[in-house]
Amino acid sequence: MEEFLGKTDEQLALLTQQGNVEAFGFLIEKYQDKIKKYVRRMVQGPDEPNDITQNVFLKAFENIKGFDTKQRFSPWVYRIAHNETVNYLKKKKPLPLFDFDVFLPRYNIDKEDIENEAEKKLFPPKIEEFINELNFKQKEVILLYYFQELSYQEIAEVLKIPIATVGVRIKRAKEAIKEIASAKGGSASGGKIYANK
Numbered sequence: 202m203e204e205f206l207g208k209t210d211e212q213l214a215l216l217t218q219q220g221n222v223e224a225f226g227f228l229i230e231k232y233q234d235k236i237k238k239y240v241r242r243m244v245q246g247p248d249e250p251n252d253i254t255q256n257v258f259l260k261a262f263e264n265i266k267g268f269d270t271k272q273r274f275s276p277w278v279y280r281i282a283h284n285e286t287v288n289y290l291k292k293k294k295p296l297p298l299f300d301f302d303v304f305l306p307r308y309n310i311d312k313e314d315i316e317n318e319a320e321k322k323l324f325p326p327k328i329e330e331f332i333n334e335l336n337f338k339q340k341e342v343i344l345l346y347y348f349q350e351l352s353y354q355e356i357a358e359v360l361k362i363p364i365a366t367v368g369v370r371i372k373r374a375k376e377a378i379k380e381i382a383s384a385k386g387g388s389a390s391g392g393k394i395y396a397n398k
Contacts, residue, residue, distance in 0.1 A: 210274035217265050225265065228274070229258050235349060236282050242332070242344050243286050253289055257282045276358040279351065283341070283359055290337070331381040339374035346371055 205213060205227040216224035236257055241250040260281050268277055332340055345351045345359060346367075353371075357364040 211270045211272075214265060214268055214274050215270045217262075218268070218270070225262055228261075228278075232275075232278055233258070236278065239279070239282060239344055239349055240286055242329070242348070243337075243340065244289060249289065253282075253285050256285050260285065273355065276351065276355040279345065279349065279355075279359045280361075328378070328382075331378045331385070334381050335374055335377055338370055339377055342367060342370040343374045343378075 205216075205224060208216075208224075210228060210231070213224045213228050217228070233254065237250055237254045240253045240257075244250055244253060257278070261278055264281075268274070332343055335343065341360070342356060345356045346353075351359065353364050353367045356367045360367070
């Protein structure tokens with residue numbers, strides 16, 4: 202494994218495409234916990250997150266030759282995780298097929314809002330309780346942005362939606378969290394969310 206230290210994800214993906222299975226094992230080591238945490242927050246159950254995570258890496262390995270190594274690897278693997286999660290949830294309950302957010306965004310997203318990486322700060326302990334009450338689309342963008350630390354552009358690539366729609370969903374999700382926090386005895390101020398302990 203030492204031979205892979207210092208290599209980028211994209212270089213490891215290229216090695217995998219060339220038949221080096223151990224390089225893909227290194228990628229699994231790097232992303233397994235992140236993907237599992239992401240899935241676990243979207244899907245409840247003792248075994249489901251593990252099963253979905255295994256399917257994510259199986260699909261990634263099966264499709265690695267189609268990955269463009271000039272692009273970033275992380276949005277690509279999160280896209281697979283998104284698809285596997287959605288497919289699982291579709292079997293559990295129907296999801297809306299028409300995405301109004303893409304066609305009818307109701308908010309103007311400031312450039313500063315999109316590019317402000319400094320906003321990514323740890324949420325207070327109770328915040329996961331509030332996030333669990335969000336709808337699927339809101340929960341997903343919050344998890345990808347704050348917990349998985351993907352940029353707006355990367356989230357747009359993962360979800361196959363316009364970057365402005367990412368901003369719309371994050372803004373709506375933050376507003377929803379503030380409402381949930383307020384209803385449960387938390388408070389919100391200046392766009393940042395605080396939870397009373």
